[in-house]
Amino acid sequence: MTYATDLPGRPRPGAVGGPATERAVCVLAPNPSVMTLDGTNTWIVSEPGSDLAVVIDPGPLDETHLQTVVSTAESAGKRIALTLLTHGHADHSGGAARFAELTGTAVRALDPALRLGGEGLGIGDVVTTGGLELHVLSTPGHTADSLCFHLPADGAVFTGDTVLGRGTTIVAHPDGRLGDYLDSLRRLRSLAVDEHVTTVLPGHGPVLDDAQGVVEYYLVHRAKRLAQVETAVENGHCTAAEVVAHVYADVDRALWPAAELSVRAQLDYLDEHGLIGE
Incomplete structure (x- = not known):
């Protein structure tokens, strides 16, 4: 969900619907809306020279x-060997069961209810397939089960709905919690600084080339909104x-119901920290 229109960093032309980095290709789902921007980004990730690929967020149940x-993977000479989910919202995971049937792959997720034919995903796990290496990051806040995937070889991070390519995301109360979300943003900022991650590969919107700047923008934006709510x-x-x-x-009224979720999360945060309700 978007509240703001400007983010630091440069959207990379062609990133949505085509190659984004040396190892990541985006296939855009046809589900555009005020909540999903251009649609859900499904990511095909593989090591150059390998015939195996990992898919992150197969998207909605759209055959x-x-x-x-x-077919995109096959045309590149890749066989899909594993499916990963950043979180359980249907625009990211709704097609997972059908996708597992089509590809014969296991689906790995943090939430046990979303796992199909394989093990779960935990903090600090490293997924290795066909020489590819993805590091699992716990980033709750948008939802309790939100994960990001660090792709060290490309200096990139797949952020699901934790960070979007355009605008800012919701904290989906009551499952999402603002304190968790702020901690997750700080974790991503540390990743950008300490691990030299520059590229954001989001679940919606274009690729961004200034990961640290984007995350710092999010932190400032959240602080401003929290002060406004207080x-x-x-x-x-x-x-x-x-x-x-x-x-x-100043936000499109069509987004107000979703904005209310974030406000409820912010009110809970203020109450928990003794800033209101005394």
Whole structure:
């Protein structure tokens, strides 16, 4: 979900719907909306010279899209050997079961309910397939089960909905929690600084080339919104709906129901830290 329109970094032309890095190719799902931007990015990831590939987020249950992912891999001489999920929202995972049937692959996810025919994913796990190396990062906040995948060889990170290619994401209360989300953003900032990650490969929107700048923008944006929510409450806007109408007046009203989820998460955060409700 988008609240803002400008992000630091340069969207790479052609990143959505085609190659993004040496090892990552994006296939765009045909599910554009105010919540999904251009649609869901399904990522095919493989080591150069290998005939095996990993798919991250097969996307919604759309037969044409799932078949396109398979044919895109096959046209590059790749066999899909594993499917990974960044989180359980249906625009990312809804097609996973059907995709597993099409490819004969296991589906690995943090949430046991989403796993199919394989082991789960845990903090610090390293997925190795066909020489490819993906490091699993725990990044809850957007949802409790949100993961990111670090691709060291390309200096890149697959962020699902934790960081988008355009705008900012929601904290999907009550499953998502703002404190967790802020911690996850700080974890991604450390990854960018310490591991020299420059490229964001998001679940929606274009690729961004300034990972550190994007994450710092997100942190500043979240701090500003939190301060605005706190001020709104101090000024007598008591319900989440009232806060949304006041704080998100500049946002398309079609997004207000989703904005209310983030506001509820922010109100919980303020309450937990003793900043309201005294």
